Amino acid sequence: MTHRRRPTAIPSRRSVLKALAGASLGGGLAAAAAPRGGAARRQDGDDNLVKAVYLNPLAADPAAELARLVDLVERTELNALVVDVKEDGGVYYETEVPLFREAGTFSPVLDVTRLLDTLRARDIYAIARLVTFKDSGLAWARPDLAVRDVATGDPWLDYGDGSWLNPFHAEVRDGSLALAAELAGLGFAEIQFDYVRFPSDGDLERIDYGRPAAEGEKIATIARFLAAGREALAPREAVTAADVFGFTLLQEDIGIGQNVVPIAAAIDVVCPMVYPSHFPQGSIDVAGHPNDFPAETIAISMAAGAARLGDDASQLRPWLQDFSLPGMGEYGAADVRAQIDAAEAAGVGGWMIWNAANAYHEEAFAAAD
Numbered sequence: 001m002t003h004r005r006r007p008t009a010i011p012s013r014r015s016v017l018k019a020l021a022g023a024s025l026g027g028g029l030a031a032a033a034a035p036r037g038g039a040a041r042r043q044d045g046d047d048n049l050v051k052a053v054y055l056n057p058l059a060a061d062p063a064a065e066l067a068r069l070v071d072l073v074e075r076t077e078l079n080a081l082v083v084d085v086k087e088d089g090g091v092y093y094e095t096e097v098p099l100f101r102e103a104g105t106f107s108p109v110l111d112v113t114r115l116l117d118t119l120r121a122r123d124i125y126a127i128a129r130l131v132t133f134k135d136s137g138l139a140w141a142r143p144d145l146a147v148r149d150v151a152t153g154d155p156w157l158d159y160g161d162g163s164w165l166n167p168f169h170a171e172v173r174d175g176s177l178a179l180a181a182e183l184a185g186l187g188f189a190e191i192q193f194d195y196v197r198f199p200s201d202g203d204l205e206r207i208d209y210g211r212p213a214a215e216g217e218k219i220a221t222i223a224r225f226l227a228a229g230r231e232a233l234a235p236r237e238a239v240t241a242a243d244v245f246g247f248t249l250l251q252e253d254i255g256i257g258q259n260v261v262p263i264a265a266a267i268d269v270v271c272p273m274v275y276p277s278h279f280p281q282g283s284i285d286v287a288g289h290p291n292d293f294p295a296e297t298i299a300i301s302m303a304a305g306a307a308r309l310g311d312d313a314s315q316l317r318p319w320l321q322d323f324s325l326p327g328m329g330e331y332g333a334a335d336v337r338a339q340i341d342a343a344e345a346a347g348v349g350g351w352m353i354w355n356a357a358n359a360y361h362e363e364a365f366a367a368a369d
Contacts, residue, residue, distance in 0.1 A: 049344070049348075050079065050350030050352070051077055051078050051079050051080060051350055051352075052079075052081060052127060052352040053073075053078060053355075053360055054352065054354050055069055055081055055082065055083045055084065056084055056357070056358055057083065057084055057109050058084075058087075059358045062111075063111075065358050066115060068358075069358060070122055072360065074368060075367065076366065076367060076368055077365050077366040077368065079123075079124060080125035080126075080350075081125070081126060081127065082127040082128075082129050082352055083110070083115065083127065083128060084131075085128045086130045086131050086179065088135060088136050088137070088162060089105070089107075089135075089136060090105035090106050090107055090137045090138070091105065091106035091107070093110045094106070094108040094112075095179060095182060097175060097178045097179050097182055099142075099171065099174075100179070103137070103141040103142055104141065105135070105137040112187075113186070120187070126188045126189050127188065127189065127241070128183045128190070128192065129243075130179060130180060132165075132176050132193050132195050133166075133167050133196065133198070134162060134163075134199075135165050136161075136162050140155055145169050145171060145172050146163055146165060146166060147163070147164040147207055147208070147209060148208040148209075149206050149207070150206050151206055156208070158200075159202050166209055166210065167198060167218075167221050167225065168213070168221060169210075173228070177225075177228055177229055181233065184236035188238060189239060190240075190241055190269070191233060191239070191240060192241040192243060192269075193226065193241070193242045193243065194243040195243075196222060196258075197245075198222075198255075198256045198257045199256070200254075219253075219262060220262075222257040222258060222262075222263065223259075223263055223266045224266075226263060229267070230268065239269060240267040240268050241267060241270070241271055242270060243273060244258045244263060244270060244272050244273070245273060246272045246273050246274035246275070246278065246279070246318075248263075248272065249302075249304045249308060250283075250301070260305065261309070264309050264315055268315075269315060269317050270316050270317070271316075271317050271318065271352065272301065272316060273354075274297065274298055274301040274318045274319065275319065275320070276291045276293065276339070277323075277324075277331075279291075284297060284300050289328070291325070292329050294336075294338045294339045295339065298318065298320065298339045298343050298346070299345070301318070302343060302346035303346065312347075313346050313347045314349050315349060316346075316349060317348060317349045318343055318351055319351075319352050320336065320340065320343065320354070321353075322336045322354065322359075322364070331361075332361060333363035333364040334364075336360075336361050339351075340364065
């Protein structure tokens with residue numbers, strides 16, 4: 001059977017966050033004292049914080065990129081790698097999960113066995129990043145599982161022409177949980193759910209979930225899904241993590257089902273994406289655009305998160321920025337290091353660095369011992 005498939009352009013997280021944040025958050029949030037509580041350690045018993053960079057297997061040759069980043073980890077304080085295993089368009093390895101195999105939404109660009117053997121041999125903590133509910137490939141292959149457009153009956157499109165799976169649908173949730181369990185069984189130490197939320201940008205009035213979708217129901221659905229993920233991964237002793245918008249640390253309700261308090265109760269590690277470039281000017285109490293205040297932006301965000309989680313930031317492991325956006329100040333090694341230092345001063349359970357092209361400023365990292 002041939003399925004219709006929409007081309008997908010990925011909207012920037014910055015545009016989404018700007019829409020969610022509005023002009024300001026009550027005049028901006030200011031930095032608070034560093035929270036109490038010891039920092040969480042690597043989940044495999046090592047005494048090091050998790051210090052990771054991201055590997056995009058589509059940025060270049062996957063084997064070459066893996067070798068290059070493994071060498072970077074060995075030369076520096078880094079000790080972990082976050083690897084994309086599923087993105088908006090499909091699964092990146094030879095999965096046996098029926099939902100994705102039968103829909104044909106997988107492309108085995110990753111040799112997971114070789115990848116994990118390489119990381120294990122170098123004692124590098126292996127994290128699988130699993131994009132969950134934003135999935136244009138599966139939405140068009142299985143429109144019965146998609147968030148629908150009330151006007152057309154087709155999968156609904158966000159502003160980037162991307163489509164979403166319906167988080168209320170049990171088959172969607174079960175398929176994602178089966179994929180997570182499969183990845184843990186293959187040997188990933190941690191499964192990190194991303195896009196574990198409801199849509200945020202687009203004509204939201206045209207969305208049909210097939211049932212009422214008040215924010216309380218969205219929050220409960222996401223929290224229950226993540227709790228089920230932790231239960232599914234427990235027999236394999238894998239860590240359960242979730243990426244959340246940075247604004248979930250600053251606001252209780254942003255309309256997408258991500259409330260950091262029930263999420264934190266459901267999983268092991270909360271990964272807020274607190275990229276300074278993504279905060280609108282005036283949203284936090286800094287003397288200009290947050291992009292120009294990397295240390296202060298991270299300190300404010302982590303303090304707000306610690307306050308939400310009971311004065312303990314150790315469950316937080318933020319995504320930090322090693323990229324530059326057009327029209328903003330360029331980021332170099334000093335800006336990356338400023339974020340790292342601010343995160344560690346807040347007592348978080350480590351940090352992760354994002355660059356979609358796998359291009360990192362090595363000078364930002366301390367040399368290996």
